[in-house]
Amino acid sequence: MNLSEQHRDRTDLPNADWQTHLSRLRPVIDLLKRKDRELSEWYLQGESEQEALQHRAYDDKVPSTTAIDALSKEYAGKSKDDPKSIGIWNGVRSDQVGASITVEIDGGEIFSKSLDMSLNEKMGNRNSRLGDYNSVAEVLSKIVEIYGSFYITFGPYFYFKEKVFEDRPGVSWMLYLPHTLTAAQVPEARALIPVMREDKQQGTIIVSVTDEVFDVNNRDHVKAANDIEIRLADQDLLPRFVDL
Template sequence: MNIKFPYRSGIESLPSIYEHLKQLWQVAMLLDTIGMPLEDWCPPADTPDNARRNVAFDKNGPSPAAVAIFHEEEKADPSEKFRILGVWNGKEDDGGAVLLHKLSIASNHSRSSFELNSKGVQALEKKENIVQIINTLLEIFPAPFIQVSPPPYATRHAVFEDHPGVGWMLYLPEILTPAQVPEAPELIPVLDKDNKRKGTIVVSVPNETFSVKNKEHVKVANAIEIRLADQDLLPRFSNL
């Protein structure tokens, strides 16, 4: 299951690598509580075995080894406008996951983005865990939406090319009601720090894990996308 979104950072200069990594650490800390161990995450290297020799995070934040590795990478290919940091959980094939954060300054035309890409991670196949992750991501990033779907959905099954797909779940900064989206079997309110409603998680399949192999799952997600687009509630990538 993949969780991703683009966003505009609004920053005028890049933070330190430590501060940049700290945002991924915040996500990793949450993932640790749902069964994806903090100590599994490792920074990049030339081989998987070499990557596993270093840990990216500990309970206090990004590790000195990870910061040093990314410093060396940046020296080799410096940029003042954007930076991409990624960590891997050390597992190949099923159970594998990658956290990626591209950070771009406000004057750069490129958008910032966050991605959690995974394959066969059981913790990411539970609805309650995904809802918890979405709420945490909204505390860290100014996400204009958050889409959750298996990898093939966005490229092969979504209705629109210039809109995010609903897939399994889609967070929108809109207060949606069942009357607006009757095709959605579940709408989960999202609250801000003052306990006021700030958005909605639209869920296409409430009682099982979404699968593109299930035609009914895809049919429901597509119907929700069309309904949202008809009401101009589905954002366009080109407008972000």
């Protein structure tokens, strides 16, 4: 499964502030750990497995000095406005339990920033490794709480080939949008989960399939997601990437 997200960072964040960005990501890591014990330990991505395992991302929940030093060295000499990224992985090279997260930072105020997560899955399971759709939605809600996301998609990586609009996010298994949506607006959705922030609804997670994991090879699943995309676009609720 893959999660893709876009957000706008606060303008008061210093450039190359590795401490702040790793600390901000930590509540997401803690939630993932509760969902799957294989997501407990995280390391900076490197050119080799041996190199990567030398740099733990966190020491007892706080960003590690070795990770901050490694990132500072990697981007030494770069302009403060150059785009940068923090890539971490769970230290497991496996088609079933490997995982990685990449957060894009800096780059000025013109372009939005992103968070991407890749979670390899065991085939044939009824639920994701993060649990059922409600459990997965908790992860999306936490990311929205922290980053104030423009949108989040979650589902199989290859759904990008099946979505209706190339220039807009796809629904896949679930899509978060910063709108309060009702069943009357999206009757094709199997579930609409409100995302709250400071006791106010921040947006809605739209779920295309609720009785099992979304399967990109299941034409009924793909059709359900496609129908939701068309419905949202008809109401000007599905944003274009160029407008984010």
